[in-house]
Amino acid sequence: MLGHYLILSAILFSIGLFGALSRRNGVVILMSIELMLNAANLALVSFSKYLVSQPVSGQAFVLFILVVAAAEVTVALAIVMEIYRSHQTIDVTNVDLMKW
């Protein structure tokens, strides 16, 4: 049964990865990253359920990730907002402040 969860998780992760690499809109990229995080969460709880005798540990990880993701998204959105203010766009291909 673990396999099903993991396949689902992999599909979710792949969708998120594809979105993060291919979309230009900063917000969409953030959403895609959230998708990947959740794929990971799904994998974690599945492992926790099927492989570990004390399933709490896996769930504790997931809860942490949720919290951290929330905080992270907040910061990320703030950055996106700031970029929009300065560049009048949220298209990440136009933002190359870290170029050499």
Added chain:
Amino acid sequence: MSGEVVYLVFALPILSFIIILAFLRPLFKGRPKVSSYLGIALTGISFVLSLLLLLGVYSGKDLAASPLLWLNLGNVDIKFGAIIDGLVAIMLVVVTFISLLVQIYSVGYMRGDPAYHRYFALVSLFTGSMVGLVMASNLFWLFAFWELVGLCSYLLIGFWFDRPAAANAAKKAFIVTRVGDFGLLGAVILLFTQTGTLDIGSLHILATSGALAGSVLSWATIGILMGAMGKSAQFPLHVWLPDAMEGPTPVSALIHAATMVAAGVFLIARMYPLFEYSPNLKIVAIVGGFTAIFAATMALVMNDIKKVLAYSTISQLGYMFLGLGMGGVSVGIFHLFNHAFFKALLFLGAGSVGHATNTFDMRQMGGLGKKMPWTFACFVIASLSLAGIYPLSGFWSKDEIISSASEEPVLFYMALVTVFFTAFYMFRVVFMTFSGSYRGEKEHLHESHKEMVIPMVILAVLSVFSGFFNLNGGFAHLLGETDVETMGIFEVLSHPAAIISLLVALLGIFLAYAVYKKQWLSAAGLTRVFYPFYTLFSKKYWIDTFYEDILVRRFLVNGVFEFFSLFDRYVIDGLVNGAAKAATGVFVFFNYFDHYVVDGLVNGIGGAAKSVGKSLRHLETGQLQLYGAFIVLGIVVIVMTIFIVEVLV
């Protein structure tokens, strides 16, 4: 009288030397005569003491002087002591007597010389050293005094050191005699090593007993002979003596005629037992015989009166060697004894003439017989004696030598020819100097001072009578010879060798008379007839030229020594400097290496990192998604790698 007196004979002249140098020279600057008086007084006492010693030895007293330990070297030691025997006593008398007369003569001759003190100090030192040489009982001391008389000779030849010729002659004399001393020192060391003693008496015993024999004895006598040849100016070491005439004439009389040059003869006589038991006595005779005729030929053509006398001295010393080699100690030493008086007289006479005319060139003289009657008379007596005219002293000793040489025909005829030459050149001098008319430029010629004349007269008397000393074999007895042929004063004229040599001598005198007095034969004509010989003789057989120009200057100084010097400068020092340069070069290389290689490596790593970074930074596009793609790519690569590794391993 005890034998220790001999030390006093030695010490007094040395004392005179020290007092003159230390006190009289600084304190009596204005009164130089003080030095001469002191020297004469002390030498006079020495002479009297020597005479007493001679009388003591003659009367058969056993005189001995106890030696003093001077240096202890463990197994061997060196003692300072004196031998007192007939030989020593005779030599002491000759040395102190001639020295005394020469000093008296010098009072007149050296008058007004600024270095008067120095002159008398050196003559005193010479006298003391010569006495030391004669009396030494130990070969070490004999050699030491041997060198010291050489030093005195050097200092006195170079007495007028501002004349380049004198300075040169002094140097030449010392160095040439040192060539001989090289052999003598070698012989001394050889004998010391082989026998452990240098005591002359012990060496005699060792030689006569056969303990000292074979090649050691042979080499030792050759070394001693070398020393004697150097000192006594025998061929081929004769070249220094004629040049030594640059010294003051009284010095020539004392050192270069009567005493020091005879030291070689004395040395051979002193070491006679060694020569007797070695095969080298014949060599002594050959060297002497050859030198006698060889030097006489050069005396024939010299125009400088002192040079003639110098070559004559060499020739007569050759006679003495011949006498020693053929006849024995007494034959050689008797001639030394007689020769000392008449040759000293000849030199003093030449000095007197030179003093009057300011030159020694006989071509600038002539007719002096009337102006200087005393000098003339003395000079003629000495010349007759030297020529070997009966019954003057030279006749007796020369006759002994010639008759002893009769065993060897070649040497005998050489000696006879030499007699002819001797008579000729001496009377050539007499006629050129004293007869005819004066050819020089100096005016108011007059006889010398009385302090110069008196010594000459004394010597003239001795030149007549000293030969009678051996009439009854007294001289030979004194030298320890037992069976001596005695000759009466008239019997000798029945002796064929004596008659022949007398006739030959008279012939020589007659020839000189014919050429230089009566001019029946012209000197220039003779020169022309014998032109090759004349050139050969007057150029001194080119031996001086050979030594000085070719051997010393060209071959040694400018050849071998120059080579060594250049070798030192360019090869050895060149190597050193080259090594230093090479080291510097290596260091320069290290410097570059350090700068470019070691430091270059360090800088190179940095630079490489920089340039790699420079090109790789172009990957940093700032495109967020590209970075993401790289991450994914990285992960994929890692996973794939792990997967592949796991599958393969």
Added chain:
Amino acid sequence: MTNGLLSVAIFLPLVGAIIIALLPASPKLIKNLASFFALVALGIGLFLFFNFESAGGLQFETRVPWIPQIGAYYHIGLDGLNLHLFLLTLILGFLVTLISRDINERVKEHFVWLLVLETSILGVFSSLDLLLFYVFWEIEVIPMYFLISIWGSGRKHYSAIKYVIYTLFGSVFMLVGILSLSISSGTFDVTEIAAMDSSLLSQVLPLSTTFLCLLIGFAVKLPVFPLHTWLPDAHTDAPTSASVMLAGALIKMGGYGMIRVCLGLLPEMAEKYAPILLSLAVVNVVYGAAVTLRQTDIKRLIAYSSISHMGFVLLGIFALGEVSLVGAELQMFSHGMITGLLFAITGIIIHNTHEREISKFGGLAHQMPLASTIFIIGGIGAMGVPTTSGFISEFLTFFGAFSAGARIYTIISLLGILLAAGYILWLIQRVFFGPLRPELASSPDIKPLEVFYCAVFIFFIFLIGLYPTFLVDIIRPAVGLLIG
């Protein structure tokens, strides 16, 4: 009490040097102080000399641990091998303070270095510990470097550097030898090493290598052909005081080292290499004399003559005879006095005439009679004329070497005295005889003080010449013990 005095004598000049260095004093006072310290040291040295028991072996010994972990001691003492050299150094040390009284440039430093030099040479001669010996040996280079390069003349910097590099080159080898000996034996003490069996000494390096290493160090100093070319340069360009010290005392360190270390510690090796060294001795004598004859600079000529005379020392040492060694030891003292005198008087002549090319001299005996007489006396000594120390020391060397079996070498070396007569007399003729050159007509003769110090040299030249027993009786027992 007397044992401590030896250390006092060694270090007194150094103390003097420190006091002079720290004291603000006028040049005159500095000169007087330097002479004073050297004189007191000389006085102590003479006191020791006269209290020395000639057959008593090592005396005035001091032996305290210095670096006990490696077996190094402060061990000094005197015996017949070094007593006279010690005395020689003290005499010369005093005389050079008088000789350099006309130095007016950087006076304080000059005298400080002179005194330091004296202490270091005294240390070398009295050390009985190889490490101590080496330390003193090396210290000596420093003052000499400064003396040559500051107060010298001509190519002084070149000569000073050449001297230092040569010496250090030799020292490196010497240090290797010393270390090899001391590591094998576990001690630096000469007397202890000498008592050991030689088979114990070859643990680090083979004995012959050790011997040659030590020898090279000493050969540079003596100097031995072909390691000699520093000597003419250094002597020629050094100031008079340094030349006197260099020729008089310093090069004797080489001969002394050969006797004390090479011969004393490795006698079998000395015997093994004797033929080579004797050949070098002959080369030194003849070649040195030959090159001397070609010199055109008066000081350089005397410097080269030292090479020839040191050949006699080498001959005496490696003939390995008792008498020959006595001769070599005596020759070192004698040469110190004779060459010291020649350099001193030459210094005066050069100073007074402002000339040093032999060809520019002539007739000086008229202008400077006293100086000429003194020079001629020195020359007579150098020629080895009897009554001078040169004669008896050369005679003993020749006789000793000949009787010890080195016959051919001795005979060839006899040529050395013939050549010596040549170069000395030729020099005298060119410089002093002949007509006076007008350029020299204003040169003053020597002053009373100069006469005084020359007289001291002359006194010793004739003392040894006339009464050699004075030193021979001290040297002979020690030499006997050494070669036993």
